[in-house]
Amino acid sequence: MTIRSQVTSNIIRSYLFMGIFTVLVIALAYVFGQVLGYGDSFIGIAVLLAICSSFISYYFGDQIVLAMSGARPATRKKDFDFFTVCENLSIAAGVPMPKLYVIDDSAINAFATGRDPHHAVICATSGLLSRLDRREIEGVVAHELSHVQNYDIRMMAIVAVLVGTVAYASDFFMRSLWWGGRDRDNDRDNNGIFLIIGIVLAIVSPLIAMLIQLAISRKREYLADASGALLTRYPEGLARALEKIGKDKEVLEAATNATAHLFIANPFKGKEFGTWFAGLFDTHPPIVERIKILRAM
């Protein structure tokens, strides 16, 4: 597949998943509303709660992550290659240059955050900057810059809101059943089947929501690989960088479960799942696959 067709295919697939997700949320609203007779206000509260909890991470996510990781700002003098590579790729992408930071850690990894190209931050570990050559750094930075350009952070925030909505709604539903709703006696005869569907959905949908979220995350990772290759016109750079990252056994100390999906490769090494099923729970596609796709471009 060419780079451009990769880009298109990944965009389409991620929106397909978003569509499935939206349908799921609507289905939940309908079924829960039928059972409890509360109508729409139920789902509305869940959405509001989910938005509130995602708000802080969306608007202040970059500052929080940087503080948690103990990052220092990058300078042209100290980090010439990193700095000039970012300058160059910003020119190639036609976007303002992001703020650059370096984490002092010998593991090889990098991440990007920021809700749009005007508020972007790219961070790399000192391990990455010392162990990768200029063309490999270019591949990694192009990948991270593509995340910002494709508004991936925004998309994942929206997905997080959807996941939160599903979780809250299912939770409210189960609690209402347990503690008894107001109109239930009137509706009980009509809604036997909905009751069953509702309970099944309430149990299963948070899990499905999480799986969809992870699937979207993986598609956007592939998309960032392809968009990055379109920027550098040199997919081999990123392929070589990924090879080095794959071989590096070190765990990035600064990463946590909440921030793991932002990094270019799963920071928790040793979790490279072999089976298909366990692979569904990965935020990143397998490195071997990514390298294969890049080399076929």
Add this chain to the structure above:
Amino acid sequence: MSLPLLIGGLIVVALLYLWSLYNGFVTLKAQIEEAWSQIDVQLKRRIDLIPNLVESVKGYAKHEKSVFENVTKARSALMKADTPETMAKASDTLTGALKSLFAVAEAYPQLRANENFLQLQRELSDTEDKVAYARQFYNSTVMDYNVKVRVFPNALIANAFGFKEQPFFKATDEEKKGVKVEF
């Protein structure tokens, strides 16, 4: 629905389409102009770096006169160029002349170890990258514009408003020629 209403609706839709299409052309054209000025900025940067570089090499290899002359001539030509075609040609000529200059520098180990020279070399190499990326961005913006001008039905309207295809910033034959290294 009555016929006049339907026709009126269609005309409104067509006008809206024309409006958005025209603005699309204008926007892309402006983006091309901005991308062009980016190339200009990077080429100027390159022009500014060169005198220092020439001086530092001259310090060790005064007698390689022809190489220095070529670089200076190519630099002046680039400063005078103003259209995509002349700029591309001048830029590529300068790249060739610089390659010869660096090839010459390879023969002088003291020069190669000189901090100043090394820093200038890195800066110049980085600037060459910047010029290349600016050209790439310009070309991909031009491509988007040209596609929009050429597809149907835009092509009919583009002609009416005077939006023509723009030229790419192409590599010239100078760049495709190899570099002769003579000591």
